[in-house]
Amino acid sequence: MKKIAIMVGTVYGGAQYVAEEAEKILQQKGYQTWLSVEPKLNDLLAFAPDIWLVITSTTGQGDIPDNLLPFFIDVKDRFPLLTGKSYQVIALGDRGYGDTFCGAGRQWAELLAELQGRALAPTLEIDAGETLQPEDLALPFITEKF
DSSP, rough: OOOEEEEEEEESSSHHHHHHHHHHHHHHHEEEEEEEESSOOHHHHOOOOSSEEEEEETTTTOOOOOOTTHHHHHHHOOOOOOOEEEEEEEEEEEEEGGGGGTTHHHHHHHHHTTTEESSSSSSSETTTTTOTTTTHHHHHHHHHHH
């Protein structure tokens, strides 16, 4: 059974809702899951996931939400190579913010690629200006890609 770690960056709860619903789908498909809104790298490494799934909103000027930022910094500093492992990023944002649209997700995708992980698919970027309920795009994507 493959293991998937789901890390959530959220401010108002939208990304967390998407992650919780995605976890249900993944469990129904037979994956063992680990979901965290305040992940710790040691805990994630102990779980030994085959796939890292980051579902995050974006704050400020393309920033990672406060609940996920310490984890991002720890991963960046400790640089645990993901050789032979996969990752997927689902980024929530608002295209109205221009160049910073889905900035948190883009930072995660860049870091996970640097760690030599293999993307399952290009980052799914969901624009709040077009899609009021991000789960409407995210959940079919999860169903199809995993």
